[in-house]
Amino acid sequence: MELTYTEEEEEFRARLRQWLARALPALPARPDPGDWPARRAYDTGWQRTLYEAGYGRLHWDAPPAQRLIFLEETERAGAPYVGANFVGLLHAGPTIAAEGTDEQRARWLEPVLRGDEVWCQGFSEPGAGSDLASLRTRAVREGDDYLVTGSKVWTSHAEIADWCELLVRTDPTAPKHRGISWLAMPMDAPGVTVRPLRTLTGTAEFAEVFLDGVRVPLANRIGAENDGWRVTMVTLAFERGTAFAGEVVACRRALEEIAAAARAGGQWDDPVLRRTLGRLNAEFRALWRLIQWNASKAGATGGPPGTGGSVLKLRYSRARQELYEAAALVAGDGGLDLDGRWTADRLTSLSYTIAAGTSQIQRNIIAERILGLPKGG
Amino acid sequence: MDFRLTEDQRALRAGTRELLARLWPPEALREPVDRARLRGLWRALGDAGVFALRLPEAAGGVGLGAAEAVLVFEEAGRVLLPGPLVATHLAAGTVEGAATGESVVTRVDGELVAWLEAADRVAGDPGLDLDLTGAVPLRSVDPLTPLHRLPRPAAGGGAGAGGHDPAAALLTAAEQLGSAARTTESAVRYAGEREQFGRPVGSFQAVKHLCAEMLVRVEIARVAVYAAAVTGDPVEIAGAKLLADEAAVLGARDCVQVYGGMGFTWEAEVHLHLKRAWTRARTWPVAAAAEEIEAETLGVGGG
Incomplete structure (x- = not known):
């Protein structure tokens, strides 16, 4: 039980801190959230900067402790987060790294790391959300290609993506988990139509993607045919593991800002609010400790984070919502102002208990896979 | 950084679990815990080093740290081990007989004292003038934690009062x-x-x-x-x-x-x-x- 970092880890931190102090002032201004091409340019530009400084691979190759330091320091310094590179760096990339052939790794990983290519995720469908394995988008072999037909939904960054990590049904007769394959689909292929989807925040953060006879080469399949469900579980394990590390650091900073505003604005005299913020301080510190715990375990086994990520995901998503509810108490009438300091964050926080496996699904996973309770019901 | 338990810490946890399964099996919860029974348990815990865990080896202790103490107390919590464990553990090295379990030491927390009648000593902050003469027993909701209420908040309650450790x-x-x-x-x-x-x-x-x-x-x-x-x-x-x-x-x-x-x-x-x-x-x-x-x-x- 040690929480101090080794000399080597601290050296890494110091070097990174120095580099961030030089690199961040050189960044261009943040683009308008509605301007997708500008967002892509900004996010991929930052990834390119990281790559050239030797920090581009940290999401995959680095020992977990080093990765935590990276996420902690970049967030503290106010550096951009992964943004448009999210799926490429945190989903598709790690999956290809773990399950792809040498050739596939050589084709797809480097462009993600260099910020040259952007990925989106084609998992959910209108009829396949929590029950992801019931997805119906079909892929039929024709020569050296699959012909893909169907539709996907909740696809972030679809408008600007070059590639889509796509789950398709390749065997409609097999049990639902056994007839799925994982494909890398080029977004500029004929038959791909993207329609932006306006969310309750008012902006179009997601899209629907319609696929009409899209040709995807067989060589773009990661893993064996019909083994896509297992391949996907690798991706989801990454998503639920330490992927929230940067966000937890960001929440702790936001909590400090909310408390400072409450002290300045007089709301601090309200013991209910004070205690709510105090509890959140304990909560977010514990979440950070859980991330350190998960990272220590992952560092020892070398594998993906596993089901322990569900514990983190469940608790973190709720804490984030509580944080911005508390912010609304501090904001008062300002909480009704779309331009208010925390209004957008409060709205966005609603997605956290739904995206990447709802809280209800996480509880099933914990009950069945960690506690061993029987399936069904 | 490696937050995981070390080999030694895992062994300590396993050893404590075995020890407590022997000293305090589930049936033990069915019998009332009187002074004699508590003292017997205390000696056994003292022999096993539960109270002297954090004392330096030079002082006859086990020389371990807070992380190890937490693992041992977690095991105690699992089996509902009774008695003023925390107070006696913290008194080891300052109150005679605490480290070995020969003395049962309790402490004041707010207005309450647990195990007052079974205890040999009541620990408090130095200089705290504890008046225990007027302590009144209450019918404790927990059958294995006898409680006394003090006539008034120890040292006036507030910050720095007894128990804020x-x-x-x-x-x-x-x-x-x-x-x-x-x-x-x-x-x-x-x-x-x-x-x-x-x-x-x-x-x-x-x-x-x-x-x-x-x-x-x-x-x-x-x-x-x-x-x-x-x-x-x-x-x-x-x-x-x-x-x-x-x-x-x-x-x-x-x-x-x-x-x-x-x-x-x-x-x-x-x-x-x-x-x-x-x-x-x-x-x-x-x-x-x-x-x-x-x-x-x-x-x-x-x-």
């Missing part, structure tokens, strides 16, 4: 953690065995989700308590106690619920966990105090 809060939180882990395991085992509508009740999502939330609270409390032991930071300790109290109290309540009618019986062990969790949650810092301690540090650096 982060070290005690940390070990108490560790006991709560052990209790929470135990009630979670019990609920899961029962939900897997008890059948209604022709299948285990644990196959129903309503029950499953109760159990899942129990585990989440345990895991959050675990990392909070372990980290607080490592850093020794008083604010982090207060936060750990807050989360561990919640894990223990809500865990025991949910366990009662999962047990259904059986949970409401005296026979099932669950109510003993709930009642002990309540008594520990009343020790300093209670939830309100812990939240205020956590809040105090927030938003003072500008932002």
Whole structure:
């Protein structure tokens, strides 16, 4: 039980801190959230900067402790987060790294790391959300290609993506988990139509993607045919593991800002609010400790984070919502102002208990896979 | 950074679990604990080094740290080990006979003293003028924690009064953690065995989700308590106690619920966990105090 970092880890931190102090002032201004091409340019530009400084691979190759330091320091310094590179760096990339052939790794990983290519995720469908394995988008072999037909939904960054990590049904007769394959689909292929989807925040953060006879080469399949469900579980394990590390650091900073505003604005005299913020301080510190715990375990086994990520995901998503509810108490009438300091964050926080496996699904996973309770019901 | 338990720490935990299974098996909870029985238990715990755990080896101790103490107290919490364990452990090295378990040492917490009649000594902050003559027994809700109420708040209550010791809060939180882990395991085992509508009740999502939330609270409390032991930071300790109290109290309540009618019986062990969790949650810092301690540090650096 040690929480101090080794000399080597601290050296890494110091070097990174120095580099961030030089690199961040050189960044261009943040683009308008509605301007997708500008967002892509900004996010991929930052990834390119990281790559050239030797920090581009940290999401995959680095020992977990080093990765935590990276996420902690970049967030503290106010550096951009992964943004448009999210799926490429945190989903598709790690999956290809773990399950792809040498050739596939050589084709797809480097462009993600260099910020040259952007990925989106084609998992959910209108009829396949929590029950992801019931997805119906079909892929039929024709020569050296699959012909893909169907539709996907909740696809972030679809408008600007070059590639889509796509789950398709390749065997409609097999049990639902056994007839799925994982494909890398080029977004500029004929038959791909993207329609932006306006969310309750008012902006179009997601899209629907319609696929009409899209040709995807067989060589773009990661893993064996019909083994896509297992391949996907690798991706989801990454998503639920330490992927929230940067966000937890960001929440702790936001909590400090909310408390400072409450002290300045007089709301601090309200013991209910004070205690709510105090509890959140304990909560977010514990979440950070859980991330350190998960990272220590992952560092020892070398594998993906596993089901322990569900514990983190469940608790973190709720804490984030509580944080911005508390912010609304501090904001008062300002909480009704779309331009208010925390209004957008409060709205966005609603997605956290739904995206990447709802809280209800996480509880099933914990009950069945960690506690061993029987399936069904 | 490696937050995992070391080999030695895992061995200590396993060894403590074996020791306590022998010294304090589940049947032990069925008999009243009088002075003689408590003293016998204390000697055995003293022999095993539970009280001298953190004393330097030169002083006849085991020479281990807060992390190890937390692991031992977590095990004590699992089996509902009775007696003023925290007070005696903290008195080792300063009160004669505490390290060996020859003396039973208790302490004042707020207006309450546990195990006053069985204790040889009542520890307090130096200079604290404890008046225990007017202490009145109350009918303690926890059958294994006799309580006395002091005539007035020790040393006027307020900050700096007796009982405000982060070290005690940390070990108490560790006991709560052990209790929470135990009630979670019990609920899961029962939900897997008890059948209604022709299948285990644990196959129903309503029950499953109760159990899942129990585990989440345990895991959050675990990392909070372990980290607080490592850093020794008083604010982090207060936060750990807050989360561990919640894990223990809500865990025991949910366990009662999962047990259904059986949970409401005296026979099932669950109510003993709930009642002990309540008594520990009343020790300093209670939830309100812990939240205020956590809040105090927030938003003072500008932002």
